[in-house]
Amino acid sequence: MLIREATAEDWPAIWPFFHEIVAAGETFTYPLDLDEADALDWWLLRPPNRTVVAVDDDGRVLGTAKMNNNQMGNGSHIASASYMVDPRHSGKGVGRALCRHTIDWARTAGFRGMQFNAVVEGNASAVGLYRSLGFEILGTLPEGFNHPKKGFVGLHIMYRPL
Numbered sequence: 001m002l003i004r005e006a007t008a009e010d011w012p013a014i015w016p017f018f019h020e021i022v023a024a025g026e027t028f029t030y031p032l033d034l035d036e037a038d039a040l041d042w043w044l045l046r047p048p049n050r051t052v053v054a055v056d057d058d059g060r061v062l063g064t065a066k067m068n069n070n071q072m073g074n075g076s077h078i079a080s081a082s083y084m085v086d087p088r089h090s091g092k093g094v095g096r097a098l099c100r101h102t103i104d105w106a107r108t109a110g111f112r113g114m115q116f117n118a119v120v121e122g123n124a125s126a127v128g129l130y131r132s133l134g135f136e137i138l139g140t141l142p143e144g145f146n147h148p149k150k151g152f153v154g155l156h157i158m159y160r161p162l
Contacts, residue, residue, distance in 0.1 A: 001094065003101045006051040006064060011040055013061035014053065017086040018043065025148045027126070028082075029118050029155075048109070052101060054085075054094050062089040065098040067105055070115045079106035079114045079162075083126075095126075099133055107162045114160055120145050121154035134160040 006014070015036055022030045022039070030042075045051050049068035053061045063085035070080035081102035085094045106114050114135075119126055121140060131137075135158040144155030 001054050001056060001062065001097055003052050003054050003097060006044060006053045008040075008044065010053050010061055010064075011044065014043070014064050014084075015039065017088075018064075018084055020087065021084055027120050027123050029145065050105060052098070054098055062086055062092070063094040063098055065102050067102045069111070070117070077110075077112045079109070079111040080116060081106075081114065090125075095129055096133075099129060103133065103160075103162065111162055113162050116156070116158040118144070119156040119158050120147065121156055122147060122150055127156065127158075130158050130160075136160065 018039055019036070022028055022034050023032055025032045043051060043064070043066055045066050045068055049066070051064065051066040054063045055061055063083065065081055065083045067079060067081040069076040070078045079102070081099070083095055083098050085098070103114060116130065116135070119130065121127075127137075138157045138159050140154040140156050142154050143152035145153050147153050
């Protein structure tokens with residue numbers, strides 16, 4: 001698997017699984033009816049922030065990540081990132097590789113830590129992955145997320161120093 005910079009030419013491969021994940025409403029706080037133009041603008045970030053794709057040997061996009069400063073100004077020394085893995089390629093280490101990549105990017109870019117602002121409490125695979133890579137749950141906003149199947153569940157704030 002290769003992780004490389006995402007380009008506008010990758011968007012047609014990203015959009016179908018991006019749309020599927022967002023429309024399911026189980027893991028992201030994005031609007032369920034997010035249209036493609038807004039999604040493209042939100043996901044493909046401009047430098048100094050980054051968006052990458054993980055591709056297989058045939059160049060097929062398996063997943064994507066965006067990484068950026070979590071806040072501006074005096075909070076800009078903490079990074080953040082978001083990940084989407086094509087559900088047809090889940091369980092193959094794509095998310096782990098993307099997460100490691102973003103941690104390395106943040107460290108190299110001089111960030112002091114990485115924070116995830118809204119990890120859905122019931123997203124066990126993401127919470128487990130992040131914990132295995134050194135993130136801890138700093139707190140949970142009770143009923144911060146309206147899950148379509150589980151109802152109101154918590155949103156974790158997760159952090160790791162770099």
